[in-house]
Amino acid sequence: MKEVASCNVLMIYPRFKAESFWNYPEACELVGARYPAAPLGLVTVASLLPREWNIRLVNRNTEELSDEDIAWSDMVMTGGMITQQPDTLDLIERAHIMGTPVVVGGPDATSSPHVYRSADFLVLGEAEGIMQTFVDAWESGQRSGMFTAPKFQIDVTKSPIPRFDLLKFEHYLYVGLQFSRGCPFTCEFCDIIELYGRVPRTKTAAQVFAELDALYSMGYRGHVDFVDDNLIGNKKVVKAFLAELITWQEAHDFPFEFSTEASINLAEDTELLELMKRANFFLVFIGIESPDPETLIATKKRQNTRRDLVESIHKIYSYGMMVTAGFIVGFDSEKHSIADAMADFIEAAAIPVCMVGLLYALPNTQLTRRLQQEGRLHPGHDIMPDVDAGDQCTSGLNFDTLRPLRDVLDDYRRILQRVYDPVAYVGRINRLVSLLDRSDRPRDLPKGDARRKVGAVETVNKVFNKLPELRDAFWQTFMNCAKTNPQALRLAVSLMAMYLHLGPYSRYVIGAIDRRIDELDRDTNQNWLRYQSSISAEG
Numbered sequence: 001m002k003e004v005a006s007c008n009v010l011m012i013y014p015r016f017k018a019e020s021f022w023n024y025p026e027a028c029e030l031v032g033a034r035y036p037a038a039p040l041g042l043v044t045v046a047s048l049l050p051r052e053w054n055i056r057l058v059n060r061n062t063e064e065l066s067d068e069d070i071a072w073s074d075m076v077m078t079g080g081m082i083t084q085q086p087d088t089l090d091l092i093e094r095a096h097i098m099g100t101p102v103v104v105g106g107p108d109a110t111s112s113p114h115v116y117r118s119a120d121f122l123v124l125g126e127a128e129g130i131m132q133t134f135v136d137a138w139e140s141g142q143r144s145g146m147f148t149a150p151k152f153q154i155d156v157t158k159s160p161i162p163r164f165d166l167l168k169f170e171h172y173l174y175v176g177l178q179f180s181r182g183c184p185f186t187c188e189f190c191d192i193i194e195l196y197g198r199v200p201r202t203k204t205a206a207q208v209f210a211e212l213d214a215l216y217s218m219g220y221r222g223h224v225d226f227v228d229d230n231l232i233g234n235k236k237v238v239k240a241f242l243a244e245l246i247t248w249q250e251a252h253d254f255p256f257e258f259s260t261e262a263s264i265n266l267a268e269d270t271e272l273l274e275l276m277k278r279a280n281f282f283l284v285f286i287g288i289e290s291p292d293p294e295t296l297i298a299t300k301k302r303q304n305t306r307r308d309l310v311e312s313i314h315k316i317y318s319y320g321m322m323v324t325a326g327f328i329v330g331f332d333s334e335k336h337s338i339a340d341a342m343a344d345f346i347e348a349a350a351i352p353v354c355m356v357g358l359l360y361a362l363p364n365t366q367l368t369r370r371l372q373q374e375g376r377l378h379p380g381h382d383i384m385p386d387v388d389a390g391d392q393c394t395s396g397l398n399f400d401t402l403r404p405l406r407d408v409l410d411d412y413r414r415i416l417q418r419v420y421d422p423v424a425y426v427g428r429i430n431r432l433v434s435l436l437d438r439s440d441r442p443r444d445l446p447k448g449d450a451r452r453k454v455g456a457v458e459t460v461n462k463v464f465n466k467l468p469e470l471r472d473a474f475w476q477t478f479m480n481c482a483k484t485n486p487q488a489l490r491l492a493v494s495l496m497a498m499y500l501h502l503g504p505y506s507r508y509v510i511g512a513i514d515r516r517i518d519e520l521d522r523d524t525n526q527n528w529l530r531y532q533s534s535i536s537a538e539g
Helices: 025-030 040-046 067-072 082-097 107-111 131-139 192-196 205-217 235-251 264-268 270-279 293-298 309-317 339-349 366-373 405-419 422-435 456-466 468-484 486-538
Strands: 008-013 035-037 054-059 075-078 102-105 121-124 145-148 172-177 222-226 256-261 281-289 322-329 354-358
Touching (some): 008 040, 025 035, 025 456, 040 172, 054 067, 075 082, 082 102, 082 107, 107 121, 107 192, 172 205, 235 270, 264 270, 264 281, 281 309, 322 339, 322 405, 354 405, 405 422, 422 468, 422 486, 456 468, 456 486
Parallel strands (some): 008 054, 035 172, 075 102, 102 121, 121 145, 222 256, 281 322, 322 354
């Protein structure tokens, strides 16, 4: 057997912009966490490296990176999503100043490798398909190169247990697992099918239980997120898995409650809903995108046109699972204002937490290729500016819109104003409480769950202290839930806590949009003045 030399690997998870919809630091602070999600991708990559190698993990979103950390390492491994791009590039430069080679991978590098040409190594695609080739090259003395995994061919049943031991569980609200990769749908704006394909590939139940066993043996309890981009992409396989997951949960006295992302056709499958309920799923993210059927058809999201979306969301509520949802403004098919239609839909569906963003042409998608052919894609469309660009909420529309850009931005601003008005937000929580059936669920969080540190009343008081102007509205909601649906009280309180982030963040985004609108208005006025001057000069 070939002897493997020891190597010190510093894995660095790049920083997301602080101004992002997804980071909600105030909600983390309530339970003593520093960031919502643990970096599953990096600890999965770590499990593919030789056991003889020494590995450390630094998450730039939860802790400081010191020069001593870099000096210890023989190589730095990093990478992530496009919103982490600015920090990833800074990390490459910082490591190089100290003479340390850098390996970059992840979805953004895979989609836009040219952006990361300053890195010593690029490891592109799914790590299981290429990491051993990289390790062999490193062991042979190679100190630069590009390694690309075959697309859509990786056998995920051979993916090892992530290195959960590298995580500091107390830093996070939840940890992630992955059951499947790929999605059967063809949404034009989505990069998942470009990265992982349209045929969902699933791990075996035994693999997932080995990962759950690992978390359980390390003492972790509480929220586990299945990070699949569509958990139900292969319904037959996921149903069989969920049936076994129920047995595992019962045998371990329900140490975990789960969240995931799924397509809206979940609502039409009562067997699947019942299995998820019994397995203790409490939250599902669903991409709604738009209430307009023409828009959904144009963007190849026809699956959302085959059912009543409001009724579908309410049905998911009836199985005790909250819905958070994604919405997008700026599609070509928007012929007129969609602000009221979108806000009305969100109100009717009673979805408190809505990720409403501007359409962003992600690298290597059908949308980007079409816009490129039409000559509408902005130069540097795959470069994430490091100014006023937390996520697609502020940096979207990196192309020429068909509708006047000012109208699109004004629509977006109006939606945010309506949806995150505090009275409207609390009203949606109240309606959700009347729809959410939490019967037959574990009454208490498991011992060891960080969320047990703060009781419901204490959490509400903390929210009141930070937002005293909302005391009456939130207290009425709290009392209504306590009286009419006490099983849902913990979830209702968590939604109140989320407003500590969502309220100020929506105002931050509105301010950024106002600046974009002002800039457009100034350009329009200047162009008009130049035109008038030219007319006068000709006269």
